[in-house]
Amino acid sequence: MKLKNIICLSLMLFLAAGFIACTKRDKLVNNAMIVQIEPAGNIVMSVDEIKELKAVIKNVNLDEVNQPVRWSISDTNLGSFSSVTSHNPTFTAENSGEGTITLSCCGIEKTVTITIG
DSSP, rough: HHHHHHHHHHHHHHHHHHHHOOOOHHHHHHOOEEEEEOSSSSSSOOTOOOEEEEEEOOOTTTTBOOOOOOEEETTTTSSSEEEESSOOOOEOOSSEEEEEEEEEETEEEEEEEEEEE
């Protein structure tokens, strides 16, 4: 009976250690990713203007990698993207105002302020 308890306990510890190791590995991969929006800095546009955007995703070696991305804007009345999953979408300014464009990739978000006048 004691041998059975020891085996069960050992198996539980082994599984727990494996889970923790996988979790740490995923966090390291995500923390090593660099997510950038080009153009960098605040974006200023006029109504009806179209601007090309670029998602730059780099790994720990600073090599550009192709990872799934998602673009969003805090106020959808300001404008729209040609594609919310493209690395190189265009953004069309539709109304005046200020908001935030967000690029999401691998659990990391990068934002820029957009002003449309």
